[in-house]
Amino acid sequence: MLNLLTPTVSMQPLIAVSSSAAELVQKIPFLSFITNSAVVALVVLGLIFWFSSKATRNMTLVPHKAQNFFEFIVEFLYGQVEGIIGAKQTKLAFPLLGTLFIYILVANWFGLLPGVGTIGWGPGTGVMSISEAHNPLLRPPTADLNATLGLAVSAFIVWFYLTIKELGVWGFIVHTFGPKGGLKGAMGFIVALVFLFVGVIEIVSILFRPVTLSIRLFGNIFAGENVLHAMGGLGGDSILLQTALQLPFYFMELLVGLLQAIVFTLLCSVYIQLSTTHDDHGDEHGAH
Numbered sequence: 233m234l235n236l237l238t239p240t241v242s243m244q245p246l247i248a249v250s251s252s253a254a255e256l257v258q259k260i261p262f263l264s265f266i267t268n269s270a271v272v273a274l275v276v277l278g279l280i281f282w283f284s285s286k287a288t289r290n291m292t293l294v295p296h297k298a299q300n301f302f303e304f305i306v307e308f309l310y311g312q313v314e315g316i317i318g319a320k321q322t323k324l325a326f327p328l329l330g331t332l333f334i335y336i337l338v339a340n341w342f343g344l345l346p347g348v349g350t351i352g353w354g355p356g357t358g359v360m361s362i363s364e365a366h367n368p369l370l371r372p373p374t375a376d377l378n379a380t381l382g383l384a385v386s387a388f389i390v391w392f393y394l395t396i397k398e399l400g401v402w403g404f405i406v407h408t409f410g411p412k413g414g415l416k417g418a419m420g421f422i423v424a425l426v427f428l429f430v431g432v433i434e435i436v437s438i439l440f441r442p443v444t445l446s447i448r449l450f451g452n453i454f455a456g457e458n459v460l461h462a463m464g465g466l467g468g469d470s471i472l473l474q475t476a477l478q479l480p481f482y483f484m485e486l487l488v489g490l491l492q493a494i495v496f497t498l499l500c501s502v503y504i505q506l507s508t509t510h511d512d513h514g515d516e517h518g519a520h
Contacts, residue, residue, distance in 0.1 A: 253270065253378065267371075269378075270373070272343075276338050283298070284302060309329075309333060313325065314326075316501040317501050321504055325501070332383060339372055343372025351369055351370070376450070381446040383445075383496070384442035384445035384446040394504055394507075398507075410431075448492075449496055453489070456485045459481055460481055464477065
């Protein structure tokens with residue numbers, strides 16, 4: 233009985249992937265937050281900090297390779313964000329939006345490295361069969377709903393700050409619930425009621441944004457992880473066959489990882505644009 237409960241390392245890929253992160257330190261309660269996805273999240277942060285520090289430590293007029301690559305990424309992202317939310321808001325929002333894109337992209341692609349999500353431990357007496365589930369030592373943080381929800385809530389807090397900073401509390405209320413069109417009388421009253429109802433729907437939509445952002449990112453990465461493990465499982469004990477079956481889906485997941493980073497950042501940018509620049513455009517047209 234004791235032998236059956238002994239954790240054993242398995243090199244086999246999983247068919248059934250757990251949607252929750254596994255605790256790596258189970259016997260110490262106050263260290264239960266150290267999970268396999270939290271470890272990878274710290275590794276990803278460390279890699280980003282290391283590269284950004286290396287690229288910007290000794291900056292020169294003629295950039296070296298690391299500086300040139302880093303400047304290209306930052307300038308490209310800055311231009312894309314500025315085209316959506318405008319120059320004024322980009323100065324305030326880009327530190328978050330640029331970081332979100334880079335972090336999500338690196339985290340998504342880090343999860344595709346060999347061994348991430350496939351090497352782990354579980355009950356058994358030797359190498360586990362393909363149908364047995366085990367806890368992977370490393371999991372991509374974007375396959376953990378806690379991590380994606382944290383990213384979404386962070387973006388929501390910055391969105392709220394920028395919106396209130398730009399419009400003020402009363403301006404936000406008028407922007408959300410105020411009637412448009414300048415109608416008066418009975419028709420104006422009816423329009424006001426309609427926009428009041430629309431404003432309530434808008435508030436509900438705003439509150440659901442962190443949920444939809446986090447679930448969209450988590451669902452796509454977690455689904456891709458399941459596909460890769462399922463394809464590996466079809467290869468049996470043959471490493472060559474496992475690799476051959478997984479290889480086409482690796483290319484697909486590289487694309488999905490990039491697209492999900494773009495979608496997450498793009499939606500955050502659009503939310504900021506809708507709440508901070510819409511009224512400005514209206515004022516400009518009215519002035520003309």
